[in-house]
Amino acid sequence: MKLSTRTRYGIRALIDLARNMNEKPVSVKEIARRQNISTRYLENIFHELKKAGILGSSKGKGGGFFIVKPMKEITILALIDILDGELAILDCLIDSKACKNAGGCYTRPMWDRLNDEIRQSFKRVTVEDLFNSIQ
Numbered sequence: 001m002k003l004s005t006r007t008r009y010g011i012r013a014l015i016d017l018a019r020n021m022n023e024k025p026v027s028v029k030e031i032a033r034r035q036n037i038s039t040r041y042l043e044n045i046f047h048e049l050k051k052a053g054i055l056g057s058s059k060g061k062g063g064g065f066f067i068v069k070p071m072k073e074i075t076i077l078a079l080i081d082i083l084d085g086e087l088a089i090l091d092c093l094i095d096s097k098a099c100k101n102a103g104g105c106y107t108r109p110m111w112d113r114l115n116d117e118i119r120q121s122f123k124r125v126t127v128e129d130l131f132n133s134i135q
Contacts, residue, residue: 003080003084004084006045006083006084007080007084009035009037009042010045010049010083011127012035013031013045013046014049014067014074014079014127015127015130015131015134016034016035017031017055017065017066017067018071019134020034024064025057025058025062025064026064026065026066027065028042028043028064028065048082048083049079052082054069054078054082056068070128071126071127071131072126072127072128074128075122075126075127076122076123076125076126076127076130077122078123080122087118087122088115089111089115089118092105092108093112093115
């Protein structure tokens with residue numbers, strides 16, 4: 001399992017947004033510049049987060065993005081699932097058809113438990129936790 005650049009950039013950019021909102025929207029361009037991320041790439045990430053109800057946006061002069069969901073309710077697991085798809089250490093844990101031995105796999109219970117532990121670990125960490133850890 002490896003987290004994508006999309007997820008890592010998304011989390012970094014969201015923390016940057018939280019630090020710089022100060023009750024007004026922040027432009028993607030500003031965040032992209034500070035975080036050294038392509039503006040177009042970040043626009044796509046923020047579009048997904050907006051669709052998921054985490055971000056809102058305003059257009060025009062002074063427009064940009066802002067966080068609409070309470071940061072304490074945004075888990076890192078949710079961000080991973082939104083930006084990368086369901087987090088799993090093996091494809092067969094999401095789709096049993098991905099493995100021809102899924103029905104009789106002796107190691108499946110171990111992989112299920114390990115996958116659950118990883119998901120729970122990411123679920124315990126929120127954007128608020130990360131935000132507060134850098135203050």
